Amino acid sequence: MMQLAVVGAAGLVGQSVLELLAQRQFPAERVFAVDGPEHEASTVSYGNLELDIRQLDEFGFENVALAIFVAGDSVAREYVPQARAAGVTVIDFSSAFRLDAEVPLVVPAVNAEQLAGLEAGALVAVPNCTVTPLAMALRPLLPLQPKRLTVATYQSVSGSGQKALEELAEQTTALFSQRESENTVFEKRIAFNVLPQIGALDEDGMAEEERSIMLELRRLLQQAELPIEATAVRVPVFFGHAWAVSLEVAADIDLVQVKNRLVAAGLQCVTADQHGGHITPMEATGNDGVWISRLRKAGNTIQFWLAADNVRVGAALNCVLVAEAMYKAGVFE
Incomplete structure (x- = not known):
């Protein structure tokens, strides 16, 4: 051993x-x-x-x-x-x-x-922990010939470490107690707020996290030319990330086939009559699932909601x- x-x-x-x-x-x-x-x-x-x-x-x-x-x-x-x-x-x-x-x-x-x-x-x-569950969800869909990926991420504060957890807790308590609180981990208050920028901006206005998503996904999926439009948002949640995903494909979309591909790849697909029709980051936390819900299509675009434990699974x-x-x-x- x-x-x-x-x-x-x-x-x-x-x-x-x-x-x-x-x-x-x-x-x-x-x-x-x-x-x-x-x-x-x-x-x-x-x-x-x-x-x-x-x-x-x-x-x-x-x-x-x-x-x-x-x-x-x-x-x-x-x-x-x-x-x-x-x-x-x-x-x-x-x-x-x-x-x-x-x-x-x-x-x-x-x-x-x-x-x-x-x-x-x-x-x-x-x-990156934001990339891994997303790549797992997209890999079974590659045979449908992706043309464009648009994704918005909703990332919990645990992605920034223990001090970020403490900052969210302290700010939440302070607001309820009508006390002032400081921003040390995040530039702006995270409690009861959302922050639409994770990492520094480059000359094109793309945040560091968004560029990470684009470059790492392309490499993992061997899709070097795939257009990827990502918006990364920090949300006042302790654990669990979520993604709103839109994948435009060249092939005709059969949602039953799409779901079967996802399930065969080990993803947890929630239907409208299960778990209230969707899985939240809270429900995804503490288990090993990569959860897909709100699966639907619009023309040649597959859309779904993705949730996973960023620390454990991601x-x-x-x-x-x-x-x-x-x-x-x-x-x-």
Whole structure:
């Protein structure tokens, strides 16, 4: 059996990765929780165990076969090369390597073939948590010949980390108590509000999150020329993302066939007589489903509402599924 490290273990995604590794009984002899100095002397849960958090700048990567990085761009750029130099296979959940042509960008339900032939010491990038569920929903529809994708995302504050959760909670309490509150994570108040920009704007007026959606989706789906119009919105929800999706296709649309394709790909399709006709981000949180509801068509456009747990399904589960696929392929032997 192998040993592995989770780097960024104290964060929301890191904790979810550890939870899933334990729940799914990943065959690791030992798991190390690794994070920065702000988490010194802290512990995190791994199944029934409490793991001491090891300091990243002191951690010996030569002790593990696999490192799952969920610690952000700057940490990945500095420490992923160090880990690989020690012969460690790395799965990275950050934007540092997602668009690197030499690094496979993988969602096993979408493009598992990208993992074929990888050896120990390989680096695999996993997409933005907003991209993964969307790619899973679009992959079964590729035979219908997509012509244009228009998507609006409604993204919970957990996508910005623990401090964002605390800011929403504090602002909500302050407003009910008629107290002033500060904006520290977000530029404008998030409580009882929506923020129609996630990340800095480029010279074309496209926000960082919107460009991430466009570029990562095109790469995952191997649709380099697909027009993608994305609007990313932060909403005052703690957990769970949602997407309003419109996909124009060249082929004739048979909604029964569309639903069958989605179900065959493992997605949860809710009909008008189930769950009140739709699934909300709250209902999607805490489970492994990628939920589709409000499925309909307008001319040659397929429209639907998508919801998923951004931390668990959009981020952590994909990291663990990649690790499982690599283990089954014998990468760590």
